[in-house]
Amino acid sequence: MTKITNYLLIALMLLSVACTGGNGGAQSTSSKVIETNVPVRPAGQEDMVAFAAPKIEVVRVGFIGLGMRGPGAVNRFTHIPGVEIKALADLHMDRAEKAQGILTRAELPEAALYGGSEDAWKELCERDDIDLVYIATDWKHHAEMAVYAMEQGKHVAVEVPGAMTLDEIWSLIETSEKTRKHCMMLENCVYDFFELTSLNMAQQGVFGEILHAEGAYIHDLSAFWDTYEKDWRLAYNREFRGDVYATHGMGPACQALDIHRGDKMNILVAMDTKPVNIPEYLIEKRGVSKEEAYKFENGQNTMTMIRTENGKTIHIQHDVASPRPYSRMYQLSGTKGFANKYPTQGYALEASQIDESVAQNHENLNAHGFVPAEVRTALMEKYKHPIHIELEEKAKEVGGHGGMDFIMDYRLVYCLQNGLPLDMDVYDLAEWSSLAELGRISIENNSAPVAVPDFTRGSWNKVKGYRHAFAN
Numbered sequence: 260m261t262k263i264t265n266y267l268l269i270a271l272m273l274l275s276v277a278c279t280g281g282n283g284g285a286q287s288t289s290s291k292v293i294e295t296n297v298p299v300r301p302a303g304q305e306d307m308v309a310f311a312a313p314k315i316e317v318v319r320v321g322f323i324g325l326g327m328r329g330p331g332a333v334n335r336f337t338h339i340p341g342v343e344i345k346a347l348a349d350l351h352m353d354r355a356e357k358a359q360g361i362l363t364r365a366e367l368p369e370a371a372l373y374g375g376s377e378d379a380w381k382e383l384c385e386r387d388d389i390d391l392v393y394i395a396t397d398w399k400h401h402a403e404m405a406v407y408a409m410e411q412g413k414h415v416a417v418e419v420p421g422a423m424t425l426d427e428i429w430s431l432i433e434t435s436e437k438t439r440k441h442c443m444m445l446e447n448c449v450y451d452f453f454e455l456t457s458l459n460m461a462q463q464g465v466f467g468e469i470l471h472a473e474g475a476y477i478h479d480l481s482a483f484w485d486t487y488e489k490d491w492r493l494a495y496n497r498e499f500r501g502d503v504y505a506t507h508g509m510g511p512a513c514q515a516l517d518i519h520r521g522d523k524m525n526i527l528v529a530m531d532t533k534p535v536n537i538p539e540y541l542i543e544k545r546g547v548s549k550e551e552a553y554k555f556e557n558g559q560n561t562m563t564m565i566r567t568e569n570g571k572t573i574h575i576q577h578d579v580a581s582p583r584p585y586s587r588m589y590q591l592s593g594t595k596g597f598a599n600k601y602p603t604q605g606y607a608l609e610a611s612q613i614d615e616s617v618a619q620n621h622e623n624l625n626a627h628g629f630v631p632a633e634v635r636t637a638l639m640e641k642y643k644h645p646i647h648i649e650l651e652e653k654a655k656e657v658g659g660h661g662g663m664d665f666i667m668d669y670r671l672v673y674c675l676q677n678g679l680p681l682d683m684d685v686y687d688l689a690e691w692s693s694l695a696e697l698g699r700i701s702i703e704n705n706s707a708p709v710a711v712p713d714f715t716r717g718s719w720n721k722v723k724g725y726r727h728a729f730a731n
């Protein structure tokens with residue numbers, strides 16, 4: 260039952276904290292905190308916070324994984340200036356050949372194709388005419404492929420979650436730090452229109468101080484389970500508890516809270532419901548016996564709560580089984596206002612946070628309800644993020660989840676071309692992906708608090724405030 264043999268249950272940390280100050284007069288507490296191993300950074304190795312690589316004028320890219328997600332990325336890259344698509348790889352050669360058709364239709368040169376064996380992707384990584392390896396395979400291949408690509412001197416962009424275990428996370432961090440190569444997770448939801456606008460508002464103080472953020476991946480996948488290569492996604496959920504797909508919720512929440520740019524996550528607690536709908540699906544649709552079907556680890560609804568160094572909280576949910584509307588549950592709650600998406604997209608603000616350029620008679624507004632639709636529209640126009648000002652039209656034309664996927668790819672290439680730090684670094688990948696294993700540890704120990712490792716190993720306060728980088 261308790262699977263923490265490979266972790267150090269170091270800390271029976273008796274935190275006798277006498278809080279006399281601003282925390283509502285909280286009394287002393289004591290708790291056991293489970294800590295996991297944090298490897299010592301090898302001597303001479305430096306962190307990757309704010310790391311910028313030399314400019315790459317033309318970004319030469321190779322794609323691995325051309326199932327449902329990968330070909331869309333290939334297509335988006337054909338719309339980005341200063342890119343050459345050099346190679347395409349998939350286990351199935353016919354998928355690589357099909358993706359070649361995207362290049363043909365775009366009247367671009369042919370790419371080299373790799374496939375037909377489990378390891379053919381390695382040859383793509385070994386090419387000397389590639390700067391960036393873009394990985395859109397199943398979860399279990401992400402870390403292995405990303406590590407190998409960096410070792411071959413390539414920058415890496417890897418689909419979500421970037422890694423599934425703490426060992427994988429640490430191997431990505433060590434390799435990125437050692438090779439001085441970017442390892443960016445392809446978290447697209449941070450570029451969605453409401454989220455990026457709200458981030459801009461948060462950075463300009465419209466919500467006051469953000470104290471709490473929420474996010475989720477709530478998406479009934481029952482219509483999709485059969486579509487994944489070798490059933491990888493259902494198989495993973497069958498095997499592991501914890502939030503195995505936390506990054507869509509974590510990304511926007513962590514950027515708004517400046518995680519490892521002045522704050523860091525300290526403690527996590529997770530809890531889940533028993534699984535019902537997927538085991539029943541396995542019985543009904545796949546003829547699995549009841550006994551086998553209910554040997555199912557992942558909870559139907561998994562909740563994770565996190566507290567940060569600066570006294571903020573994050574709440575993240577995962578539910579891919581319940582019949583309910585799609586939701587990423589995006590919320591920012593501050594001392595002067597509130598942003599919410601799913602099911603209602605809106606803002607609630609104290610009157611002091613709105614000026615006449617946005618709403619006349621704004622002094623009559625208060626945060627008990629959402630601002631009227633026309634005020635929300637005016638706010639979103641006023642605080643439109645510079646990235647959206649530049650890219651919105653093109654992004655909507657090219658598409659990919661309404662445009663956010665294109666913005667993600669464009670920004671990745673733009674930052675590489677201009678020698679800028681990427682919008683997301685290897686520590687974002689680590690923090691947002693870590694809920695899978697840290698949450699599992701918590702759940703398997705009666706929802707005990709688990710320490711969130713400082714993946715930057717001491718550099719979380721070096722940069723003050725999350726910001727996107729621009730060339731000028």
Ligand SMILES: NC(=O)c1ccc[n+]([C@@H]2O[C@H](COP(=O)([O-])OP(=O)(O)OC[C@H]3O[C@@H](n4cnc5c(N)ncnc54)[C@H](O)[C@@H]3O)[C@@H](O)[C@H]2O)c1
Pocket residue numbers: 323324325326327328329348349350351354376377378379380395396397398400418419420445446447486487488489660
């Ligand atoms: N960010 C998003 O919005 C979003 C949306 C969908 C999927 N995803 C992510 O994209 C990734 C892929 O998901 P998908 O839906 O395309 O899955 P999929 O099963 O359709 O595709 C995975 C592909 O990887 C290939 N593959 C597996 N092993 C390989 C190997 N050894 N060498 C080369 N190729 C190999 C498979 O043949 C398959 O074509 C996952 O990580 C998923 O979480 C992200």
